[in-house]
Amino acid sequence: MQSKLSDIELIEQTLAGNQSAYADLVKRHQRFVFTLAMRFSKSREDAEEIAQDCFIKAYRSLASYNAQAKFSTWLYTIVYNTAMTFLRKKRIATDSIDEEGTFIQIENRESAYDADNVENKSRSFYLNQAIEQLLPDDATIITLFYKGEQSLEEIAQTLGMETNTVKVKLFRARQRLKDKLERNLKHEVKELI
Protein backbone atom coordinates (compact mmCIF):
# COMPACT_ATOMS: atom_id res chain seq x y z
CA MET A 1 0.00 0.00 0.00
CA GLN A 2 1.36 3.40 -0.94
CA SER A 3 1.72 6.22 1.56
CA LYS A 4 -0.82 9.05 1.52
CA LEU A 5 1.80 11.57 2.61
CA SER A 6 3.02 14.15 0.10
CA ASP A 7 6.49 13.92 -1.46
CA ILE A 8 7.72 16.79 0.73
CA GLU A 9 6.48 15.11 3.93
CA LEU A 10 8.15 11.85 2.93
CA ILE A 11 11.40 13.71 2.22
CA GLU A 12 11.25 15.40 5.64
CA GLN A 13 10.76 12.02 7.31
CA THR A 14 13.63 10.50 5.31
CA LEU A 15 15.94 13.33 6.33
CA ALA A 16 14.92 12.77 9.95
CA GLY A 17 16.23 9.20 9.60
CA ASN A 18 13.10 7.25 8.62
CA GLN A 19 14.26 5.03 5.74
CA SER A 20 10.85 3.46 5.16
CA ALA A 21 9.62 6.92 4.10
CA TYR A 22 12.18 6.83 1.29
CA ALA A 23 11.00 3.34 0.33
CA ASP A 24 7.51 4.87 -0.08
CA LEU A 25 8.97 7.60 -2.32
CA VAL A 26 10.70 4.95 -4.45
CA LYS A 27 7.46 2.94 -4.75
CA ARG A 28 5.59 6.07 -5.82
CA HIS A 29 8.00 7.08 -8.58
CA GLN A 30 9.61 3.79 -9.65
CA ARG A 31 7.31 3.07 -12.60
CA PHE A 32 7.86 6.44 -14.20
CA VAL A 33 11.60 6.49 -13.53
CA PHE A 34 11.89 2.96 -14.95
CA THR A 35 9.89 3.95 -18.06
CA LEU A 36 12.11 6.99 -18.62
CA ALA A 37 15.20 4.81 -18.25
CA MET A 38 13.70 2.38 -20.78
CA ARG A 39 13.29 5.24 -23.26
CA PHE A 40 17.06 5.69 -23.19
CA SER A 41 18.44 2.21 -22.77
CA LYS A 42 15.88 0.15 -24.75
CA SER A 43 16.72 -2.78 -22.48
CA ARG A 44 15.08 -3.83 -19.22
CA GLU A 45 18.37 -4.82 -17.55
CA ASP A 46 20.04 -1.50 -18.32
CA ALA A 47 16.88 0.43 -17.40
CA GLU A 48 16.82 -1.32 -14.01
CA GLU A 49 20.45 -0.36 -13.42
CA ILE A 50 19.83 3.28 -14.42
CA ALA A 51 16.65 3.55 -12.32
CA GLN A 52 18.39 2.07 -9.25
CA ASP A 53 21.32 4.39 -9.70
CA CYS A 54 18.95 7.38 -9.90
CA PHE A 55 17.17 6.56 -6.64
CA ILE A 56 20.50 6.05 -4.85
CA LYS A 57 21.84 9.35 -6.19
CA ALA A 58 18.61 11.10 -5.18
CA TYR A 59 18.89 9.64 -1.65
CA ARG A 60 22.48 10.84 -1.31
CA SER A 61 21.65 14.39 -2.33
CA LEU A 62 18.19 14.60 -0.75
CA ALA A 63 19.39 17.23 1.73
CA SER A 64 20.22 19.55 -1.18
CA TYR A 65 16.72 19.24 -2.69
CA ASN A 66 15.06 22.63 -2.88
CA ALA A 67 11.38 22.26 -1.94
CA GLN A 68 10.41 25.18 -4.24
CA ALA A 69 10.56 22.88 -7.28
CA LYS A 70 8.47 19.71 -7.66
CA PHE A 71 10.26 16.61 -6.39
CA SER A 72 9.39 14.81 -9.62
CA THR A 73 11.07 17.55 -11.72
CA TRP A 74 14.20 17.27 -9.57
CA LEU A 75 14.15 13.47 -9.79
CA TYR A 76 13.64 13.44 -13.57
CA THR A 77 16.66 15.74 -13.96
CA ILE A 78 18.71 13.09 -12.15
CA VAL A 79 17.21 10.39 -14.40
CA TYR A 80 18.03 12.36 -17.54
CA ASN A 81 21.63 13.04 -16.47
CA THR A 82 22.22 9.47 -15.29
CA ALA A 83 20.77 8.02 -18.49
CA MET A 84 22.86 10.35 -20.66
CA THR A 85 26.03 9.37 -18.77
CA PHE A 86 25.07 5.70 -19.11
CA LEU A 87 24.52 6.06 -22.86
CA ARG A 88 27.83 7.88 -23.28
CA LYS A 89 29.68 5.10 -21.41
CA LYS A 90 27.87 2.44 -23.39
CA ARG A 91 28.67 4.18 -26.67
CA ILE A 92 32.35 4.13 -25.78
CA ALA A 93 32.16 0.47 -24.76
CA THR A 94 30.31 -0.62 -27.90
CA ASP A 95 32.00 1.72 -30.33
CA SER A 96 32.85 -1.13 -32.67
CA ILE A 97 29.24 -2.27 -33.02
CA ASP A 98 27.79 -0.90 -36.23
CA GLU A 99 24.25 0.13 -37.08
CA GLU A 100 23.38 -3.37 -38.27
CA GLY A 101 24.20 -4.80 -34.85
CA THR A 102 21.93 -2.30 -33.14
CA PHE A 103 19.18 -3.06 -35.63
CA ILE A 104 19.42 -6.79 -34.91
CA GLN A 105 19.16 -6.06 -31.20
CA ILE A 106 15.96 -4.03 -31.68
CA GLU A 107 14.49 -6.65 -33.99
CA ASN A 108 15.18 -9.41 -31.45
CA ARG A 109 13.52 -7.38 -28.74
CA GLU A 110 10.46 -6.92 -30.91
CA SER A 111 10.22 -10.62 -31.63
CA ALA A 112 10.49 -11.33 -27.91
CA TYR A 113 7.54 -9.03 -27.40
CA ASP A 114 5.72 -10.77 -30.22
CA ALA A 115 6.10 -14.13 -28.55
CA ASP A 116 4.82 -12.83 -25.25
CA ASN A 117 1.97 -10.71 -26.45
CA VAL A 118 0.68 -12.33 -29.61
CA GLU A 119 -2.89 -12.08 -28.40
CA ASN A 120 -2.46 -8.51 -27.14
CA LYS A 121 -1.36 -6.95 -30.41
CA SER A 122 -3.50 -3.89 -30.06
CA ARG A 123 -2.90 -0.34 -31.20
CA SER A 124 -1.27 0.44 -27.84
CA PHE A 125 1.28 -2.29 -28.57
CA TYR A 126 2.16 -0.56 -31.83
CA LEU A 127 2.32 2.75 -30.02
CA ASN A 128 4.87 1.38 -27.54
CA GLN A 129 6.79 -0.16 -30.42
CA ALA A 130 6.83 3.19 -32.24
CA ILE A 131 8.01 5.01 -29.08
CA GLU A 132 10.87 2.53 -28.75
CA GLN A 133 11.95 3.37 -32.29
CA LEU A 134 12.14 7.09 -31.53
CA LEU A 135 15.36 8.83 -30.53
CA PRO A 136 15.81 8.90 -26.72
CA ASP A 137 15.25 12.69 -26.54
CA ASP A 138 11.96 12.49 -28.50
CA ALA A 139 10.70 9.54 -26.46
CA THR A 140 11.66 11.28 -23.20
CA ILE A 141 9.86 14.52 -24.07
CA ILE A 142 6.70 12.64 -25.04
CA THR A 143 6.84 10.53 -21.85
CA LEU A 144 7.48 13.54 -19.61
CA PHE A 145 4.68 15.54 -21.22
CA TYR A 146 2.02 12.85 -21.25
CA LYS A 147 2.86 10.59 -18.31
CA GLY A 148 5.04 12.72 -16.04
CA GLU A 149 2.42 15.45 -15.57
CA GLN A 150 5.10 17.96 -16.49
CA SER A 151 4.44 21.34 -18.08
CA LEU A 152 6.62 22.55 -20.97
CA GLU A 153 8.47 24.82 -18.48
CA GLU A 154 9.17 21.90 -16.13
CA ILE A 155 10.38 19.70 -19.01
CA ALA A 156 12.66 22.54 -20.10
CA GLN A 157 14.05 22.69 -16.55
CA THR A 158 14.57 18.92 -16.47
CA LEU A 159 16.33 18.76 -19.82
CA GLY A 160 18.20 22.05 -19.43
CA MET A 161 16.63 23.57 -22.55
CA GLU A 162 14.58 26.64 -23.46
CA THR A 163 10.78 26.23 -23.19
CA ASN A 164 10.37 27.11 -26.87
CA THR A 165 12.93 24.47 -27.88
CA VAL A 166 11.00 21.88 -25.88
CA LYS A 167 7.76 22.98 -27.56
CA VAL A 168 9.27 22.58 -31.04
CA LYS A 169 10.85 19.25 -30.07
CA LEU A 170 7.50 18.00 -28.76
CA PHE A 171 5.77 18.89 -32.05
CA ARG A 172 8.46 17.10 -34.04
CA ALA A 173 8.52 14.09 -31.72
CA ARG A 174 4.76 13.64 -32.09
CA GLN A 175 5.06 13.94 -35.85
CA ARG A 176 7.81 11.29 -35.95
CA LEU A 177 5.80 9.07 -33.64
CA LYS A 178 2.77 9.38 -35.89
CA ASP A 179 4.87 8.50 -38.98
CA LYS A 180 6.43 5.48 -37.29
CA LEU A 181 3.06 4.29 -35.99
CA GLU A 182 1.52 4.52 -39.46
CA ARG A 183 4.51 2.77 -41.06
CA ASN A 184 4.42 -0.08 -38.51
CA LEU A 185 0.67 -0.54 -38.95
CA LYS A 186 0.97 -0.53 -42.75
CA HIS A 187 3.75 -3.11 -42.54
CA GLU A 188 1.58 -5.31 -40.32
CA VAL A 189 -1.40 -5.07 -42.68
CA LYS A 190 0.85 -6.05 -45.62
CA GLU A 191 2.10 -9.08 -43.67
CA LEU A 192 -1.48 -10.19 -42.94
CA ILE A 193 -2.43 -9.90 -46.63
Add this chain to the structure above:
Amino acid sequence: MNPIEEKIWNYIDGTCTPAEQEAIALLIEQDEVYRTKYQEFLQLNQEIAGMELDEPPMGFTYKVMETIRTENARQPLKAAINPRVIWGVSVFFAITIVTLLVFTIANIHIGLSAVDVKINMPAGFKLPKMSNIFSSQVFKWFLVFDVILALFLADSYLRRKKTAKQL
Protein backbone atom coordinates in the same frame (compact mmCIF):
# COMPACT_ATOMS: atom_id res chain seq x y z
CA MET B 1 6.70 23.07 -38.95
CA ASN B 2 3.34 23.13 -40.72
CA PRO B 3 1.40 26.18 -39.40
CA ILE B 4 -1.94 24.34 -39.48
CA GLU B 5 -0.53 21.44 -37.47
CA GLU B 6 1.14 23.82 -35.03
CA LYS B 7 -2.11 25.68 -34.45
CA ILE B 8 -4.04 22.44 -33.89
CA TRP B 9 -1.47 21.04 -31.44
CA ASN B 10 -1.49 24.34 -29.54
CA TYR B 11 -5.28 24.07 -29.40
CA ILE B 12 -5.16 20.47 -28.13
CA ASP B 13 -2.39 21.19 -25.59
CA GLY B 14 -4.18 24.34 -24.41
CA THR B 15 -1.07 26.49 -24.90
CA CYS B 16 -2.75 29.24 -26.94
CA THR B 17 -4.58 32.37 -25.79
CA PRO B 18 -8.40 32.33 -25.40
CA ALA B 19 -8.76 34.45 -28.56
CA GLU B 20 -6.60 32.03 -30.58
CA GLN B 21 -8.47 29.10 -29.12
CA GLU B 22 -11.77 30.58 -30.27
CA ALA B 23 -10.40 31.24 -33.77
CA ILE B 24 -9.01 27.69 -34.11
CA ALA B 25 -12.27 26.18 -32.83
CA LEU B 26 -14.09 28.11 -35.56
CA LEU B 27 -11.64 26.89 -38.21
CA ILE B 28 -12.08 23.27 -37.10
CA GLU B 29 -15.82 23.70 -37.37
CA GLN B 30 -15.77 25.27 -40.80
CA ASP B 31 -12.63 24.02 -42.58
CA GLU B 32 -12.45 20.39 -43.71
CA VAL B 33 -8.60 20.30 -43.66
CA TYR B 34 -8.53 21.58 -40.08
CA ARG B 35 -11.27 19.18 -39.00
CA THR B 36 -9.51 16.10 -40.45
CA LYS B 37 -6.17 17.06 -38.90
CA TYR B 38 -7.84 17.83 -35.58
CA GLN B 39 -9.53 14.38 -35.45
CA GLU B 40 -6.26 12.70 -36.40
CA PHE B 41 -4.20 14.52 -33.76
CA LEU B 42 -6.85 14.16 -31.10
CA GLN B 43 -6.84 10.38 -31.57
CA LEU B 44 -3.04 10.24 -31.37
CA ASN B 45 -3.11 12.49 -28.31
CA GLN B 46 -5.59 10.21 -26.55
CA GLU B 47 -3.57 7.12 -27.43
CA ILE B 48 -0.32 8.59 -26.10
CA ALA B 49 -2.04 9.80 -22.94
CA GLY B 50 -3.48 6.33 -22.41
CA MET B 51 -0.22 4.42 -22.85
CA GLU B 52 0.89 2.23 -19.97
CA LEU B 53 4.07 2.83 -18.00
CA ASP B 54 6.65 0.06 -17.86
CA GLU B 55 6.66 -2.02 -14.70
CA PRO B 56 10.04 -2.43 -12.97
CA PRO B 57 11.06 -5.94 -11.90
CA MET B 58 9.72 -7.43 -8.68
CA GLY B 59 11.64 -6.36 -5.60
CA PHE B 60 12.95 -3.19 -7.22
CA THR B 61 12.27 -1.05 -4.12
CA TYR B 62 13.83 -3.71 -1.89
CA LYS B 63 17.01 -3.73 -4.02
CA VAL B 64 17.29 0.08 -3.88
CA MET B 65 16.79 0.14 -0.10
CA GLU B 66 19.25 -2.71 0.41
CA THR B 67 21.92 -0.85 -1.59
CA ILE B 68 21.32 2.27 0.52
CA ARG B 69 21.49 0.26 3.77
CA THR B 70 24.71 -1.46 2.68
CA GLU B 71 26.28 1.87 1.70
CA ASN B 72 25.33 3.42 5.04
CA ALA B 73 26.75 0.45 6.94
CA ARG B 74 30.01 0.64 4.99
CA GLN B 75 30.43 4.33 5.74
CA PRO B 76 33.37 4.84 8.16
CA LEU B 77 32.60 6.36 11.55
CA LYS B 78 34.71 9.42 10.67
CA ALA B 79 32.38 10.18 7.72
CA ALA B 80 29.22 9.43 9.72
CA ILE B 81 29.98 12.09 12.32
CA ASN B 82 29.03 15.60 11.36
CA PRO B 83 32.31 17.48 10.73
CA ARG B 84 30.88 20.52 12.49
CA VAL B 85 30.67 18.50 15.74
CA ILE B 86 34.34 17.59 15.34
CA TRP B 87 35.20 21.25 14.76
CA GLY B 88 33.10 22.31 17.79
CA VAL B 89 34.92 19.87 20.09
CA SER B 90 38.32 20.94 18.71
CA VAL B 91 37.55 24.63 19.26
CA PHE B 92 36.33 23.91 22.82
CA PHE B 93 39.53 22.08 23.70
CA ALA B 94 41.70 24.72 22.06
CA ILE B 95 40.00 27.48 24.07
CA THR B 96 40.34 25.47 27.32
CA ILE B 97 44.05 24.83 26.71
CA VAL B 98 44.75 28.48 25.82
CA THR B 99 42.84 29.73 28.91
CA LEU B 100 44.75 27.38 31.21
CA LEU B 101 48.03 28.38 29.60
CA VAL B 102 47.33 32.11 30.03
CA PHE B 103 46.24 31.55 33.62
CA THR B 104 49.37 29.53 34.39
CA ILE B 105 51.72 32.03 32.75
CA ALA B 106 50.06 34.89 34.62
CA ASN B 107 50.73 33.15 37.93
CA ILE B 108 54.39 32.37 37.34
CA HIS B 109 56.75 34.50 39.45
CA ILE B 110 59.86 35.42 37.55
CA GLY B 111 62.78 36.39 39.68
CA LEU B 112 65.27 38.66 37.99
CA SER B 113 68.68 39.24 39.54
CA ALA B 114 69.02 42.82 38.29
CA VAL B 115 65.49 43.96 38.97
CA ASP B 116 63.60 42.79 41.97
CA VAL B 117 59.91 43.03 41.23
CA LYS B 118 57.64 43.16 44.23
CA ILE B 119 53.92 43.35 44.02
CA ASN B 120 52.14 44.72 47.03
CA MET B 121 49.10 42.61 47.64
CA PRO B 122 46.22 43.84 49.80
CA ALA B 123 46.36 42.63 53.34
CA GLY B 124 44.67 39.27 53.87
CA PHE B 125 44.68 38.39 50.16
CA LYS B 126 46.22 35.07 49.30
CA LEU B 127 46.80 33.72 45.80
CA PRO B 128 45.55 30.16 45.45
CA LYS B 129 48.27 27.55 45.11
CA MET B 130 48.31 26.09 41.57
CA SER B 131 49.29 22.64 42.74
CA ASN B 132 46.30 22.52 45.07
CA ILE B 133 43.90 23.59 42.32
CA PHE B 134 44.98 21.04 39.75
CA SER B 135 45.19 18.14 42.12
CA SER B 136 41.84 18.80 43.76
CA GLN B 137 39.11 16.22 43.07
CA VAL B 138 36.46 18.94 42.76
CA PHE B 139 38.36 20.64 39.94
CA LYS B 140 38.65 17.37 37.99
CA TRP B 141 34.93 16.70 38.29
CA PHE B 142 34.27 20.29 37.31
CA LEU B 143 36.28 19.82 34.10
CA VAL B 144 34.49 16.55 33.26
CA PHE B 145 31.12 18.23 33.81
CA ASP B 146 32.19 21.15 31.61
CA VAL B 147 33.20 18.86 28.76
CA ILE B 148 29.94 16.87 28.91
CA LEU B 149 27.85 20.03 29.09
CA ALA B 150 29.69 21.60 26.15
CA LEU B 151 29.22 18.48 24.02
CA PHE B 152 25.54 18.28 24.92
CA LEU B 153 24.93 21.95 24.09
CA ALA B 154 26.87 21.74 20.82
CA ASP B 155 24.90 18.64 19.78
CA SER B 156 21.49 20.16 20.57
CA TYR B 157 22.44 23.40 18.79
CA LEU B 158 23.52 21.58 15.63
CA ARG B 159 20.38 19.41 15.68
CA ARG B 160 18.14 22.48 15.97
CA LYS B 161 20.01 24.17 13.14
CA LYS B 162 19.67 21.08 10.91
CA THR B 163 15.91 20.78 11.58
CA ALA B 164 15.38 24.48 10.83
CA LYS B 165 17.29 24.09 7.56
CA GLN B 166 15.19 21.10 6.49
CA LEU B 167 11.92 22.94 7.15
